[in-house]
Amino acid sequence: MFLKRLETVGFKSFAEKVTLDFVPGVTAVVGPNGSGKSNITDAIRWVLGEQSAKSLRGSKMEDIIFQGSDTRKALNVAEVTLVLDNANQTLPLEYQEVSVTRRVFRSGESQFLINNQSCRLKDIVDLFMDSGLGREAFSIISQGKVEEILSSKPEERRSIFEEAAGVLKYKQRKKKAEYK
Ligand code: ATP
């Protein structure tokens, strides 16, 4: 599985529609301070189900919608689509290519789609669980994360290995079954 494309409109500083195409291998994003590099990873985490505005460097979810600039007025909706190559079937879907979309309106309404079909946030979170690309997966190491891992308690650190090993899904299912 690899990230093929990111499309966004209205997300943070990306007022106009922006499409980023990726190829297998390493991609480096460079640019001056404040130009929107971190906003790209925020967009990826958000579409994968991030629910904490704080971890997206805002105070409320609405802060991720383009808030306007000197030359452009604010928008009322933010949308991000991630397209993944699924030729190796990492994601348990019978598609060579999988897209996930998330939209949020200023009214607070949210929409989620997998391959353009409406779904729940939970479906997106479940789809990526144990794939190595979930919202909390080890594939995104943000600033301060390395230190957090090193100074975390053994149990917390174990959950990182569990996600990497792909057993988190089974643990969560077990927990759910026990509560019933
Ligand atoms: P650095 O090199 O300092 O890490 P960066 O390239 O990672 O910078 P980002 O943090 O991605 O930059 O982008 C910050 C910019 O995004 C700021 O200019 C901020 O004003 C803009 N921004 C954030 N949220 C919004 C929003 N809702 N509407 C418009 N612009 C926004």
Ligand code: MG
């Ligand atoms: Mg940054």
